[in-house]
Amino acid sequence: MPPMHDLVHAARSRREEALAGLPATDAFRLVDGAGDGLPDIEIDEFAGNWLVSTRDRAVPAALAELARDSGRSVYAKRLDQQVRESPRHLAGPSIDAPFLARECGLNFEISFQAGYSQGIFLDQRDNRRQLRELLAPGSTLLNTFAYTGAFSIAAAAAGATTTTLDLSQPYLDWARRNFAHNQLDASEHHFCKGDTFHWLRRFARQGRRFDAIVLDPPTFSRAGDGSVFRVEKDYGRLVGLALDCLADDGVLLASTNCRKLTLADFIDQVRSGAPRAVEITAAEMPPDFTGEAYLKSLWIR
Numbered sequence: 001m002p003p004m005h006d007l008v009h010a011a012r013s014r015r016e017e018a019l020a021g022l023p024a025t026d027a028f029r030l031v032d033g034a035g036d037g038l039p040d041i042e043i044d045e046f047a048g049n050w051l052v053s054t055r056d057r058a059v060p061a062a063l064a065e066l067a068r069d070s071g072r073s074v075y076a077k078r079l080d081q082q083v084r085e086s087p088r089h090l091a092g093p094s095i096d097a098p099f100l101a102r103e104c105g106l107n108f109e110i111s112f113q114a115g116y117s118q119g120i121f122l123d124q125r126d127n128r129r130q131l132r133e134l135l136a137p138g139s140t141l142l143n144t145f146a147y148t149g150a151f152s153i154a155a156a157a158a159g160a161t162t163t164t165l166d167l168s169q170p171y172l173d174w175a176r177r178n179f180a181h182n183q184l185d186a187s188e189h190h191f192c193k194g195d196t197f198h199w200l201r202r203f204a205r206q207g208r209r210f211d212a213i214v215l216d217p218p219t220f221s222r223a224g225d226g227s228v229f230r231v232e233k234d235y236g237r238l239v240g241l242a243l244d245c246l247a248d249d250g251v252l253l254a255s256t257n258c259r260k261l262t263l264a265d266f267i268d269q270v271r272s273g274a275p276r277a278v279e280i281t282a283a284e285m286p287p288d289f290t291g292e293a294y295l296k297s298l299w300i301r
């Protein structure tokens, strides 16, 4: 294997080429495991700071040395959905407060202290861009399972009025801060705390229709009423409920990072919930994700 420095340097050159067309972006996946010759190691760069994630292995000594030599702030965590540990400081100046990273000219609050996830899922960058391009000023977006509202920010930047829905109040507060970080007035947008299934039924009953809806649920979720949602078997039902709230010429983005589900099976699931869909288009992952293509995304009309 070439020395660590050469592998990371080559990975950076590939990113510089692949992401050259993006405006004002300093949040990207610098190293994506086997795709960059470093199996089970990922490095995400946020405003120059690194988050090293490893699967079933410690940070290799050569990478820890490179991290120290880089002078950057470097944090590390294990990729383990059971343990879900927070990043720990590995090298360089420690970062004790949230900071901003940029994607396509938009600001997103990043935190190395907030737990297993850092505030933005970089693998959704191209879907956020696509949504921003699709939405006209005055249109409406319903962002379900919204986490820190990154899709809402992209849509609001296009002039859409957004509804950001999540079970977690701390994440909704984080989403509001993301609006503020982009000089977007959160009071002109809507925030709903609670279960996506509950709210979709409620919007449908109220006759609410949205021009775009984003579905990006966790692989497994337990709703407020104790019922369980599993992507592999329940996605079709979720799509059906969402379609009841979609405008006639609206667009639905259905996404999942469930590794157990193939793209073909995911399309079947989505079709079962959207038998009248006129167009279902699969989107690829962003080019900095050179490793496993685990994220499946379908644009449905």
Ligand SMILES: C[S@@+](CC[C@H](N)C(=O)[O-])C[C@H]1O[C@@H](n2cnc3c(N)ncnc32)[C@H](O)[C@@H]1O
Binding pocket: 120, 121, 124, 144, 145, 146, 147, 148, 149, 150, 151, 165, 166, 167, 168, 171, 194, 195, 196, 197, 216, 217, 218, 221, 222, 223, 224
């Ligand atoms: C995978 S993250 C979604 C990432 C987000 N779509 C993005 O691109 O930033 C899952 C989110 O779903 C929320 N969540 C889990 N179960 C939920 C439910 N039943 N209803 C609403 N939100 C839920 C979690 O709080 C978490 O913020």
